[in-house]
Amino acid sequence: MNYKDLPNGFKGKKCFTVSEITSLLKTILEESFPSVTIEGEISNFRPSSTGHYYFSLKDHEAIISVVMFKSSLNKLKYLPQDGMLVRASGSISLYAKRGSYQLICDELIKSGEGNIFMMLEERKRRLAEEGLFAQENKKSLPLFPANVVIITSPTGAALRDILRVLRRRHSGINLTILPTPVQGNEAAPIIASRIRIANKYRLGDVIIMGRGGGSLEDLLPFSDEEVVRAVASSALPVISAVGHEIDIALSDLAADVRAPTPSAAAELVSASRDHILLRVQEIKDVLQQHIKQRIERIHLTLSHFSIENEERNFRSFIQPLYFRLDDAKEQLLYTMREYTTAYRHRLELLANQLQAHSPIAVLSRGYAVVTDKHSKKIIRSSEDTDQGNELSIRLHKGSIDAEVKETYNHG
Numbered sequence: 367m368n369y370k371d372l373p374n375g376f377k378g379k380k381c382f383t384v385s386e387i388t389s390l391l392k393t394i395l396e397e398s399f400p401s402v403t404i405e406g407e408i409s410n411f412r413p414s415s416t417g418h419y420y421f422s423l424k425d426h427e428a429i430i431s432v433v434m435f436k437s438s439l440n441k442l443k444y445l446p447q448d449g450m451l452v453r454a455s456g457s458i459s460l461y462a463k464r465g466s467y468q469l470i471c472d473e474l475i476k477s478g479e480g481n482i483f484m485m486l487e488e489r490k491r492r493l494a495e496e497g498l499f500a501q502e503n504k505k506s507l508p509l510f511p512a513n514v515v516i517i518t519s520p521t522g523a524a525l526r527d528i529l530r531v532l533r534r535r536h537s538g539i540n541l542t543i544l545p546t547p548v549q550g551n552e553a554a555p556i557i558a559s560r561i562r563i564a565n566k567y568r569l570g571d572v573i574i575m576g577r578g579g580g581s582l583e584d585l586l587p588f589s590d591e592e593v594v595r596a597v598a599s600s601a602l603p604v605i606s607a608v609g610h611e612i613d614i615a616l617s618d619l620a621a622d623v624r625a626p627t628p629s630a631a632a633e634l635v636s637a638s639r640d641h642i643l644l645r646v647q648e649i650k651d652v653l654q655q656h657i658k659q660r661i662e663r664i665h666l667t668l669s670h671f672s673i674e675n676e677e678r679n680f681r682s683f684i685q686p687l688y689f690r691l692d693d694a695k696e697q698l699l700y701t702m703r704e705y706t707t708a709y710r711h712r713l714e715l716l717a718n719q720l721q722a723h724s725p726i727a728v729l730s731r732g733y734a735v736v737t738d739k740h741s742k743k744i745i746r747s748s749e750d751t752d753q754g755n756e757l758s759i760r761l762h763k764g765s766i767d768a769e770v771k772e773t774y775n776h777g
Contacts, residue, residue, distance in 0.1 A: 407483075514539050518576055
């Protein structure tokens with residue numbers, strides 16, 4: 367049945383079945399919009415396991431569902447993300463089983479970043495400059511926390527997932543649940559307040575804060591500046607488990623640890639006791655094996671020690687030293703003899719020179735030394751004495767006293 371084929375009188379008066387009206391609307395939409403381009407902001411982007419992309423396009427007044435089949439993805443040069451402002455080209459279709467219309471997208475082109483995305487990027491940049499995301503400020507998680515604070519919706523899937531993991535792992539952890547809305551305008555201040563309360567009263571050893579997946583708008587409270595500052599200033603370690611693994615909130619960047627899912631956060635704080643015991647047993651076995659090997663090596667080493675072996679080893683060690691000592695002694699004696707001979711020869715030469723210049727040697731050649739007997743002054747000229755003076759004459763052997771009878775000057 368075609369809408370154009372209906373008589374004017376039947377338009378608006380005929381009673382249609384659901385299938386008929388749906389088929390009619392499908393025909394009208396597909397014939398009226400075989401090719402259309404729509405600009406909007408991506409929201410709730412989710413790739414399917416079959417390779418297709420599902421998301422919504424929205425503006426401030428309306429929203430439309432979009433599907434981009436795998437066959438069209440080869441034209442796409444980037445991965446769509448929530449908050450992107452894009453132009454989607456394709457045809458309008460109506461999915462009969464859900465009674466909803468959608469855009470079958472053949473081409474997706476960026477036309478700019480969406481308002482939410484731009485706002486978050488600006489906030490991320492500003493808070494990063496303040497050091498709220500700095501790695502050096504991150505705190506380590508306690509190895510075996512006894513008390514855990516959970517900040518999430520009391521009716522959400524996140525809490526159920528956390529409880530399921532903790533029950534399965536038999537962790538024995540005490541839980542304190544601080545309920546809070548996790549989306550909407552009122553959620554952010556309550557979440558921040560819950561973090562401050564947990565710190566003020568020291569309600570636990572670690573905080574798990576999060577929710578299940580959702581669109582970019584749904585996760586906005588966890589990117590709120592008040593929440594980010596509360597997370598960054600928390601004295602208790604904070605695990606942020608917001609959305610699914612592909613979802614990123616600013617609280618993830620400020621938290622000490624980011625868990626991809628609430629279940630993963632529960633696993634972080636509840637190490638399996640069986641796993642720990644098994645690991646301890648493995649370490650024990652390794653240590654025992656190492657100790658046994660060390661003892662065996664020590665026994666083997668000690669077996670080589672005996673009086674005979676030690677004497678032989680000592681001799682093999684000391685004999686080279688004896689040889690070196692003997693060589694050094696011989697070298698020292700030889701050097702001393704050489705030096706003694708050289709110095710004796712020099713001493714003889716010096717003695718001969720001294721003897722040659724000695725006055726005694728001169729006197730032996732017939733010379734004499736004449737001095738005034740009283741003044742002891744050496745007489746070198748007849749003018750150095752006068753008649754009647756007493757003289758002392760030193761000969762090679764002995765001396766003579768004399769008196770000056772007369773002086774002569776031979777010129």
